[in-house]
Amino acid sequence: MANYRIHKTEYIDETKRVSFKYDGKTYFGYEGDTLASALLANGIHLVGRSFKYHRPRGIFSCGAEEPNAICQIGSKKDLTEPNVRATELELYEGLEASSQNCWPNVKFDIGGINNFISPLIPAGFYYKTFMWPKSFWKKVYEPLIRLSAGLGKSPTEPDPDIYDHKYVHYDVLVIGGGISGIISAKMAAKNNLKTLLVDDKKILGGSTIYQNNESIKIDDKLSSEWLKNEIQEIKKLSNLTIKTRTSIAAYHGYNFLLAKENLTDHLPEEKKKNKIRQRLWKIRAKKVVIATGSIERPLVFNNNDRPGILLSNSINKYLDYYGVTCGENIILFTNNDSAYETSISLHKKGIKNIIVDLRKSASSELIKQAESLGIKIYFNHVVTNTFGYRKINSLEIMKLSEDGNTTVGNKIRLSCDCLGMSGGWTPMVHMHTQSGGKLDFRDEDQVFLPKENSEDQISVGSCNGDFDLEIIIDKTVNKINKFLDIDIQDYQDTNIICSKENDKRNIWLLPNKIPLGKTKSFIDFQNDSTAKDIKLALKEGFRSIEHVKRYTTTGMATDQGKLSNMHALGIIADTAGVKMGTLGTTTFRPPFTPLTFGTLVGRNVGKFFEVVRKTSMHEWHVENNAKFENVGQWKRPWYYPKNGENMYDAVQRESKAARDSAGILDASTLGKIDIQGTDASEFLNRVYTNAWSKLAIGKCRYGLMLNEDGMVYDDGVTTRISENHYLMTTTTGGAANVLSKLEDYLQTEWPELDVYLTSVTDHYSTASICGPNSKKILNKLFPNLDLSDENFPHMSFKEEKLENINCRIMRISFTGELSYEINIEAKYGHSLWKMCIEAGKDFNLTPYGTETMHLLRAEKGFIIVGQDTDGTMTPSDLQMDWIVSKKKYDFIGKRSLYRSDTIREDRKQLVGLLTDDPKEILEEGAQIVLDVKSKPIDMLGHVTSSYFSPNLNKSIALAVVRSGKTMKGQKLIIPMENKNINVTVSDTIFLDKENKRLNA
Amino acid sequence: MFLINCPFCGERDQSEFSSGGEAHIVRPKQPTELSDDEWAEYLFMRKNIKGIQFERWNHAHGCRKWFNVVRDTSNDKILSVYKMGEKPPVNYK
Incomplete structure (x- = not known):
């Protein structure tokens, strides 16, 4: 009989034939089938090889718990999917599926040799064997194991679904x-x-x-x-x-x-x-x-894993739901009543079957029904072995002893082509x-x-x-x-008649005359762990179920032990002589069945993967060939290569131009917080290290913000716009955190302060023009504005119109050059930028990006929070004691500045480094030592910023070095892979120590 | 995923909030008067109890308001929510 579909059911539409391919061969099923039911209808049980011993395995269940019938769907590089359970996959026209974990094919699999050397592969085999020699792991063991293992193949191209x-x-x-x-x-x-x-x-x-x-x-x-x-x-x-x-x-x-x-x-x-x-x-x-x-439980006995062995209730579903019989001569092995339902269904469809029941006797309606139909029942018997390589062809049963611990009497051999087991329900x-x-x-x-x-x-x-x-x-x-606190009476008069199970007998590991070490009594079918493995783990001292699980890999396959965890627990309890309920269970972790990454990610792919923030000037940067750097979510111009320049050349050119004539930077991404209220000055006094009360209206001041632990948190320039109105700027990356920290203090520590904070980062665009010619460019843009040092000195602020649009102009500098920052409502940012570029035409106004900005400020020894600091630097560590007010009674972090740890003199401190060879550029992050010969080498610190300065024509670097403050002139060594670089500790300010350029 | 009843906005998903650790730790009014140990007590020492804990939460992606939460850390149940400055509910002490 090639067709195992033996009767019609309402769930299978026999008018709709569906063709599909399995392992390259074409078969037919019907609409309503799963892949598993269609294969069984074609008489196919063997669908894969087991993970470790490569034993032939067949369809085992009809649902999510399936351990064996997992397959690879499709073969396209972008659409193929591994580990799909054939028992859940609905059949469709053109479906292509193949078996997994076998080579060259499911019927002849080379790995099958593992089955014969299985005594050599006990639990923990990989942990025990591939340890020595250590060097073999990466090059020999791992590639070999990977080649022969694995459950299916991942797609190698992006998912188009x-x-x-x-x-x-x-x-x-x-x-x-x-x-x-x-x-x-x-x-x-x-x-x-x-x-x-x-x-x-x-x-x-x-x-x-x-x-x-x-x-x-x-x-x-x-x-x-x-x-x-x-x-x-x-x-x-x-x-x-x-x-x-x-x-x-x-x-x-x-x-x-x-x-x-x-x-x-x-x-x-x-x-x-x-x-x-x-x-x-x-x-x-x-x-x-x-x-x-x-979920129905399997039973654990020798060779309980052959193709043709299924869960009893699954045989019932294939028969009564799909119209397919799993065999023609079926034996059902059970410890409960539910297999009798299967037996009676099979009998009604004319399928010969007998029952082997662990229980000494049983007496429910179902059993009486089976007996009256003349179905042969072997009570108090146990299956001890099965036979047949690619499919079961017979089995042996024996009588159970009174206590159920051993078998007695003679073996009885029964032939069959299918075995259904039922060990109860989980x-x-x-x-x-x-x-x-x-x-x-x-x-x-x-x-x-x-x-x-x-x-x-x-x-x-x-x-x-x-x-x-x-x-x-x-x-x-x-x-x-x-x-639900309701009162529905719909089912009050429902009349239910059902068979009631009266008798129970459970034996986790069924007895056998063959010593356990010579049996293959599988517990976890997908990961190939046996009762013997569990016992070995116990013998080797493992007690916790979580440890036994990991050591034997029981329950760790894609089915997550749906069929195996209970048996593992039961055998541990029996062996250790404890009550099963006291052992606890392993953790039931999500997902219940595997999820695709696609489902989890949803629409958040490609350009929707993350929010991208662009400034108003972004289009101009793109048109002018900017390379971009991600700063938080912002896209910031990194550098603007010209005529095929590389980054180094572009940055050298931009840096030189900014100091020789003029440069322009898109500074719109800096965080901007609008601070208003009658207590705004007091608030700033409390959050910054320096004093703010005396800052005049129209003036700007640099501030350093600490955490309560005294470590530098953020910095930026704040401008007093009017009596009770300030505009604070923060670092680009720190903007959101600074705002939330300030809100925290305002709302929870100082609710009495009349202060309101508003993030205005996105509301203003900022063009920063620096260089000796910047004043001339500003003059072209704002001809009515008096730019004299007397009227508009460094660290001051003016409001002025640009074609009727209000601008806030700050004369502040992060480069050490004479410099102006023009802020305008964001919607005019692009126009402002273009007007600046136009106005700067005669002065070689050069747009520069973040890399040049970093280089220019390093020449001046200005820190970048997050690059030269890492949350462990105090102002004093940064040699910035000048900014910490001695007079103020309190500010955030003040008390921490004289904790025993923060006043240590051997803390890491910011210094400048000059290489002996001025052309040698240090690597940021490189370690700094005094002596390469001592072992272990004493690490003093590391390089935080390093550039080749085109304006000084030499390499410069900032670094944090233990006790660095006292080391000026000290020779140190930067050991690199191929050489040692000699450096000398210097001042952190490399250029224009007198700040003459600010007023050039 | 908690459902947090912001006292200003109502029930919202946890993803809108950020946690601010233990509540009712008052910043010392006169830090300069404190010894290193006393300051460290304020700065570093936090309870981490299994059971009922008083916490600060911020509706960061909402109204930006900070507020207090009483949470049982053993089952993540939020037992009470109250505004900053309000007295903690006495029945959970």
């Missing part, structure tokens, strides 16, 4: 569209609560939607039929939004959740085009109902724990359950450990009424 973000607010969010989620959503929405119901599948209904067992009925209808009715009902509710193909990725505090909605992944290529692929929902919900269900408590909820442990069936502790979220259904239908409905209704 479109992703989206959406922010929503709801009264109630219901996670999971199974029976309890549907009931919850209906109750909430009927009470006029704005409700959102999300489910990761294509249709609602969870596992009840295909439940067709006669002994499970609601109001005299099959449970699936009843639920379909309910779904029709809730679709009519106007304040309920239903989102299918949407999975919650993360549950953060304050009921903030992230969900991924799949919009086009199920569509053929041509229909995907120009559509949003996935949308990230950012949900704020007042209340959250978690109805995420549970409630999906991920969302509950992600939200901060704690867990309880229920010994009876060994499950962790949500411990209710919050008024904002609740778990209902099987994720709350309720498994019998009657209990699920009853408890859901009661809990939701209470949780």
Whole structure:
């Protein structure tokens, strides 16, 4: 039988045939299939090789927990996607998928040799083996391991798909569209609560939607039929939004959740085009109902990983939902009742099957039903081994001893082509724990359950450990009424008939006559860790579950241990002889299933990646070939190369021009804070180190701002515009922080001060013109303004109109040259700039960028906060004691300036450095030492600024050096990779110590 | 992601706020009178409790106002919000 599709279901549209490629071969499925169901319909179980031993592996489940059937989708460099679970991927025309982790192919995989040398690859193998010799790691071990390992390939080109973000607010969010989620959503929405119901599948209904067992009925209808009715009902509710193909990725505090909605992944290529692929929902919900269900557990026995071995309930879903049987001769191995449902479904479709049950006996309705159908049941038996390399072909069972610790009697060999296992159910408590909820442990069936502790979220259904239908409905209704403080009576008279499970028996590691060391009893199928590995870790002294997890890699694969964590815990508890509930669990971290980066990033790609701030003059800079530097979010002209100049040549030319004639700088990005109020002067007194009360109106003053710890924080020039009005400038990068620091002091420490702060950085554009000819240029621009030193001296301010537009002109200097800064409303900035350039034509007015600005100020020994300081420099360290007022009683940071640590004389202090060879330019950041022969070499400090000065025709540098203040004339060494550079400590001011140029 | 009830603007997402550490640490009125140790106490020493903590927050991307928050650091629940200068709620002491 090549076709395993044995009957029609309403979820598979057999009129719509879909062709797809798997490992290069073309197959057919139908609309409604997943890749996994279509492969199974074609008789394909083998879909990959295991991670470590390269053992053949088959489709194992039908959902998000799938460890084996993960594949690579597509082959295009920009669109290929690894690690996609075939059990979740909806089939579409033209789908191309391939198996991962095998070479050369899935049927013959060279790495399979690892299976035979597996005794040599125990837990911690990589940690233990590839340690020596150390040098081998980078060049030999790592490349080899990388070649043979890996789960799929990442795309190598940018993702062309479109992703989206959406922010929503709801009264109630219901996670999971199974029976309890549907009931919850209906109750909430009927009470006029704005409700959102999300489910990761294509249709609602969870596992009840295909439940067709006669002994499970609601109001005299099959449970699936009843639920379909309910779904029709809730679709009519106007304040309920239903989102299918949407999975919650993360549950953060304050009921903030992230969900991924799949919009086009199920569509053929041509229909995907120009559509949003996935949308990230950012949900704020007042209340959250978690109805995420549970996942069936595997059983741990020798060779429990062969293709053809699946979870029992998955066999049921493939049969009743997709119409596909996983085999023709099926054995079900179970410790609970749910496998009986599968068995009865198979039997009804004519598929031969038998049951192996761990339990000594069982007596529920389902078991009676199976017995009456004549299904063979082996109670008190255990599977001890399976056979068949690429697919299971038979297995051995043995009787269990009374205590369940050993096997007794003879082996019975049974042939089969498929094995379904059911080790019970694990409630999906991920969302509950992600939200901060704690867990309880229920010994009876060994499950962790949500411990209710919050008024904002609740778990209902099987994720709350309720498994019998009657209990699920009853408890859901009661809990939701209470949780939402409502009183819905809709389900009061619902009549539920269901089989009730009475008997339980759980054995985490099933007994075997073969010594454990010789078995392959897998716990984590994706990371290939076995029961033996867990025991070895315990033997080697690991006790914490978090340590065992990392040492054995159990639960660390892309499935994050959805199927394996419980077994690892169980075996640790059994081995260590402690109660499982006392061990705790590993942390359930988001995302629940992997998210693509595209979804997280959304539209914030390319030019939307970050905010870009441009000055009004930006267009001019672009037109004039400026190279830009990012300063915070600002784009600042860095230098303006001419005729193919490199940066060095351009900066040398610009620097020379600025001192020989005139230069112009776009200074618009400097932070500007407008300060007003009757206490403005007092405020400045408290935030700057120097005195401000006596600053006359129309004058400017340089200020240094400290942190409370005494370290230099920011600097800039502040102008007194009128009695109670100042304009403060800050560094470009520090503007926002300075404003927020000042606001902090104003609002929290000195609320009595009458001061108002407003950021006006973006409101004014600034052109700074410097150089001996700057006065002449200003005169052309402002012919009516008296620029004489008497009327407009250095550090003063004038207001003057430029073609009727008001300008604020400050005569201040960061270059040491005669210099003017013209501020104008930002919308006129571009015109102002062009007029300046025009006016400067006859004076070789040269536009210069940040690099030249840095060079010019370094010649004068002016610091740049953040370059020559790093948050550990006091004013005294910078040799700027002159700016610290001795008279003021207090200012921010004052007390710290004479702490025992800040008055140490061997602090690092700012000095100048001159290289013995004046052509030698130091590297910024280079270390400074006294003696290269001593070992270890005593590091004295480092270079903070370094340039070749075209105006002095020699190399200059600023540096911080331990006890630098006392070292003038001292010879020091800068050891570089290939040479030692000899330098001499100098003054920090290299040019025009007398400040003659300011008034040139 | 907290939802913070700014006393001036109402409930807003945490991303609009910045945290300013422990609240009710008053800057000494006469720093010069303090010994190094006393000054260090003000400058460096901060509580970091598991439990109820009084904190300063700033609605940085909103009204720019500073205010106080009572937060249980063990579960991140914000128990109370009050303006600068107001007395801390007594029931959380």
